[in-house]
Amino acid sequence: MSETRRITLIVNGEHREAETPVRQHLADFLRGTLGLTGTHVGCEHGVCGACTVLVDGHAVRACLMLAVQAAGHEVTTVEGLSLADGTLHPLQQAFCDHHGLQCGFCTPGMLTTLVEFLAEHPAPSEEEVRLAISGNICRCTGYDSIVAAALAAARALRGDAA
Amino acid sequence: MKPAGFAYHDPQTVAEAVALLGRLENARLLAGGQSLMPMLAMRVAFPDHLIDLNRVEGLDGITVEQGVLRIGAMTRQRSIERSAAIREACPLMTEALTHVGHLQTRNRGTIGGSLCHLDPSAELVTVAAALDATIEVAGPEGQRDVAIADFPLGFMTPALAPEEMVVAIRIPLWPREHGYSFMEFARRHGDYAIVSAAALLVLDSAGRIARASVTLGGVGAAPLRVTTAETALVGEAPTPALFRAAAACCEGIEAMEDPQAPAWYRQRLAAVLTRRALERAWARATGEAA
Ligand code: FES
Ligand code: FES
Numbered sequence: 001m002s003e004t005r006r007i008t009l010i011v012n013g014e015h016r017e018a019e020t021p022v023r024q025h026l027a028d029f030l031r032g033t034l035g036l037t038g039t040h041v042g043c044e045h046g047v048c049g050a051c052t053v054l055v056d057g058h059a060v061r062a063c064l065m066l067a068v069q070a071a072g073h074e075v076t077t078v079e080g081l082s083l084a085d086g087t088l089h090p091l092q093q094a095f096c097d098h099h100g101l102q103c104g105f106c107t108p109g110m111l112t113t114l115v116e117f118l119a120e121h122p123a124p125s126e127e128e129v130r131l132a133i134s135g136n137i138c139r140c141t142g143y144d145s146i147v148a149a150a151l152a153a154a155r156a157l158r159g160d161a162a
Numbered sequence: 163m164k165p166a167g168f169a170y171h172d173p174q175t176v177a178e179a180v181a182l183l184g185r186l187e188n189a190r191l192l193a194g195g196q197s198l199m200p201m202l203a204m205r206v207a208f209p210d211h212l213i214d215l216n217r218v219e220g221l222d223g224i225t226v227e228q229g230v231l232r233i234g235a236m237t238r239q240r241s242i243e244r245s246a247a248i249r250e251a252c253p254l255m256t257e258a259l260t261h262v263g264h265l266q267t268r269n270r271g272t273i274g275g276s277l278c279h280l281d282p283s284a285e286l287v288t289v290a291a292a293l294d295a296t297i298e299v300a301g302p303e304g305q306r307d308v309a310i311a312d313f314p315l316g317f318m319t320p321a322l323a324p325e326e327m328v329v330a331i332r333i334p335l336w337p338r339e340h341g342y343s344f345m346e347f348a349r350r351h352g353d354y355a356i357v358s359a360a361a362l363l364v365l366d367s368a369g370r371i372a373r374a375s376v377t378l379g380g381v382g383a384a385p386l387r388v389t390t391a392e393t394a395l396v397g398e399a400p401t402p403a404l405f406r407a408a409a410a411c412c413e414g415i416e417a418m419e420d421p422q423a424p425a426w427y428r429q430r431l432a433a434v435l436t437r438r439a440l441e442r443a444w445a446r447a448t449g450e451a452a
Contacts (some may be wrong), residue, residue, distance in 0.1 A: 002167065003167070003168075003169055003170060005170070022168070022169075022170035022212075023165045023166075023167055023170075023202075025166060025199070037285060044164055044201075044203050045164075045199075045200035045203040045204055046196060046200045046267065047200075049264070049266060052266050056241070058269040059265055059266045059269060060266050060269050060270050061196075061266050061267065061270070063199070063203070064195050064196055064199040064200065064270065065195060065199070065265075065270065066170070066192075066195075066199075066214075068170060068172070068214075069195075069214060071215055072367075110296065113265060113266060114264070117265065131351070132265055133351055134264055134350075134351050135263070135264025135265060135266050135352060
């Protein structure tokens with residue numbers, strides 16, 4: 001069965017229109033159909049968090065959503081976090097500064113998850129950060145540097161000196 | 163792209179969804195997708211038709227009216243978690259949600275999905291059982307109510323006909339000054355609990371227990387009320403010894419066994435978590451704990 005649908009949606013602020021098989025999940029659509037390979041696919045069944053993107057501002061697992069379900073919605077991927085001139089998002093800068101990544105496979109999911117979390121919790125505790133990223137698996141860092149980066153980004157976003 | 167092929171339907175109304183359910187063979191409803199999508203990816207579910215409820219109007223929303231909390235089936239777990247009205251009127255549910263999955267899954271997962279998936283240790287089902295909820299079900303002949311006690315037919319099997327769907331859950335609220343607690347033990351935070359316990363208590367003016375609810379998740383094929391414990395509590399003055407005695411009722415309950423935990427371990431956990439939940443509920447009922 002190869003039913004397809006033409007969908008329109010907004011991705012990183014841009015209006016996009018494309019054909020997708022109805023059984024294709026959003027992560028594969030973003031990567032394969034739109035060429036936005038920043039979103040990573042790890043487990044493809046909702047346990048690793050690598051595929052996390054923002055849909056209407058909320059962090060969701062893109063492997064647990066069909067591309068057709070995103071029609072009419074606004075999706076932000078890791079590619080949409082930095083400014084057009086290449087200036088990194090404060091979270092991305094903090095990940096660089098604090099070695100918040102090694103191989104980088106988990107990073108897009110960590111970043112998108114933390115974007116929503118920090119918007120709601122501008123001054124989180126370390127414990128709250130750890131809980132927020134509990135659905136994102138990292139096989140490299142041991143998480144400490146990610147937590148440090150998130151706390152530094154929170155300070156930067158609040159405008160406190162780092 | 164891991165799921166097997168299916169035909170996709172996205173009805174706009176409950177009537178359309180019910181009509182599709184009646185007409186199509188081997189159809190599944192897709193709510194938040196946090197359980198069904200993995201099942202499709204692993205090909206343990208392979209429906210010929212997927213009926214997506216995400217564009218059906220009027221299925222989400224939270225209202226508190228005349229002592230009853232009503233939550234639409236497609237209300238996201240995250241909206242429930244963040245609802246000030248629920249935190250105020252039904253804090254047991256807010257507390258239980260801190261154990262459900264992760265930020266990303268709660269952003270999509272729905273209460274109707276949790277109820278219908280009916281995992282034996284699903285936190286929201288345990289809460290529904292603890293609070294004597296009523297499930298509103300729509301079908302070709304209109305709507306009917308199902309008491310939560312009658313909702314599970316067995317392991318992960320809700321009492322729904324093939325052409326029926328859940329549209330909302332109604333919960334009669336407990337008096338404002340009730341004490342509550344939800345506790346669970348899981349291998350990792352966000353996993354389904356091995357065992358969970360929900361306790362609610364109301365004290366009378368003399369400080370005795372006027373009303374009690376004790377519920378276990380993860381022990382039976384579906385969350386279950388421990389009526390023997392409830393009977394042991396009502397009319398008594400709350401003391402640690404009373405809570406120990408009530409919790410001991412859990413040890414006689416026939417428990418599931420799986421590779422994660424043997425039955426005796428679940429029974430032990432059930433008793434310990436029930437005792438702790440009762441103590442916490444008592445502390446909250448007397449205002450000694452937040
Ligand atoms: S790829 Fe989506 S959660 Fe792992
Ligand atoms: S940096 Fe390698 S998995 Fe996280």
